[in-house]
Amino acid sequence: MSAPRLDVDHVLDTAQIIVCCGAGGVGKTTTAAALAVRGAERGRRTVVLTIDPARRLAQSMGLSELDNVPRAVKGVDGNLDAMMLDMKRTFDEIVLTHAEPAKAQQILANPFYQALSSSFAGTQEYMAMEKLGQLKASGAYDLIVVDTPPTRSALDFLDAPDRLTTFLDGRLVKVLLAPAKASGKAYLKVVTVGFNVFTGALTKIIGASVLQDVSQFVAALETMFGGFRERAQATYDLLKDPGTAFVVVAAPERDALREASYFVERLATEQMPLAGLVVNRVHRSAAAGLTAERSLAAAEDLDPDSLTAGVLRLHAERLLLSQREARLQERFTSAHPGVPVVEVAAQPGDVHDLEGLRAVGTDLSSGTAAATPA
Numbered sequence: 001m002s003a004p005r006l007d008v009d010h011v012l013d014t015a016q017i018i019v020c021c022g023a024g025g026v027g028k029t030t031t032a033a034a035l036a037v038r039g040a041e042r043g044r045r046t047v048v049l050t051i052d053p054a055r056r057l058a059q060s061m062g063l064s065e066l067d068n069v070p071r072a073v074k075g076v077d078g079n080l081d082a083m084m085l086d087m088k089r090t091f092d093e094i095v096l097t098h099a100e101p102a103k104a105q106q107i108l109a110n111p112f113y114q115a116l117s118s119s120f121a122g123t124q125e126y127m128a129m130e131k132l133g134q135l136k137a138s139g140a141y142d143l144i145v146v147d148t149p150p151t152r153s154a155l156d157f158l159d160a161p162d163r164l165t166t167f168l169d170g171r172l173v174k175v176l177l178a179p180a181k182a183s184g185k186a187y188l189k190v191v192t193v194g195f196n197v198f199t200g201a202l203t204k205i206i207g208a209s210v211l212q213d214v215s216q217f218v219a220a221l222e223t224m225f226g227g228f229r230e231r232a233q234a235t236y237d238l239l240k241d242p243g244t245a246f247v248v249v250a251a252p253e254r255d256a257l258r259e260a261s262y263f264v265e266r267l268a269t270e271q272m273p274l275a276g277l278v279v280n281r282v283h284r285s286a287a288a289g290l291t292a293e294r295s296l297a298a299a300e301d302l303d304p305d306s307l308t309a310g311v312l313r314l315h316a317e318r319l320l321l322s323q324r325e326a327r328l329q330e331r332f333t334s335a336h337p338g339v340p341v342v343e344v345a346a347q348p349g350d351v352h353d354l355e356g357l358r359a360v361g362t363d364l365s366s367g368t369a370a371a372t373p374a
Ligand SMILES: Nc1ncnc2c1ncn2[C@@H]1O[C@H](COP(=O)(O)OP(=O)(O)OP(=O)(O)O)[C@@H](O)[C@H]1O
Pocket: 023, 024, 025, 026, 027, 028, 029, 030, 031, 052, 053, 054, 148, 149, 150, 151, 280, 281, 282, 344, 345, 346, 347, 348, 349, 350, 351, 352, 360
């Protein structure tokens, strides 16, 4: 059974948001960057939101510093901006945007805020959502390509709004928010009592100075989180929009494909628009006509140490590898027959410059749907 081919160029020309997701280390960041370069070179004003790109890739895209602002990528024949996600800075921006300047400074300086903004579970996902919403609202781009963080569970990204709600409904935040509705002495007393409940844990994280300026901090936190929750929901809704295309990335390996399966099912459950599957780092054999059996047989007739015998054995190994990969991919396709697939060949080295990204982009747009096992 062969899968329908994922028409990447069609997606690049029509989608407003592309989200690359998948298991850790399969090539999400590379695929996102390659899609963005190709999208820009096809004439769309594009921005790519990357998360923890490898250093050399970041450099080649002009991302030498974490500044949380999209920067033009030099050397691209079109309009491409790129940015790396810095979660603490995005958090700070929310405070600066939603609190009065003086209050904002107070919040930023508050040790409790500092601990909170960089430590609570899933911050990276919320920040990705937040940033995506901002980029969309700016109206500056035709196409936004989003990379997702290497989470242990590939599903964390989708859980973000739920987990945010769980966090915001949690005891700690309740204690922080509740007193803001009281006033005067009673207010301070409630706050103090509330904090005392958590003294042990809080002191460990942030020290005793946490109680300074706590009243203003708590009040501002309420304003901030109130809006934050709504915006996370709005961005979540944006992801369901038909203008969004989820691209699941996998390596041609059992575990990665199993996770891809799970992800495809989850996207369906959430009614998120799936564009298809990218099978990245596929091994292809140049001389597919020469079977593994024949080349091993031929190698046996030669001096085992000869170069030709070595090449023949290598050829056989590559061929067997590519057959194994094709079988794994077949298995995915028989479980999800409707899901379009495209393959990207394993490059000889890491993908760390525009040239490498263009090569991946070319494969993405012209690669075969699914290798037929020989
Ligand atoms: N088609 C390819 N050919 C060769 N190397 C590749 C290919 N795709 C990705 N790589 C390399 O594999 C490594 C991992 O890729 P990448 O960082 O894109 O994965 P990721 O899914 O974003 O990982 P993480 O889950 O850690 O964020 C990088 O060194 C990258 O250059």
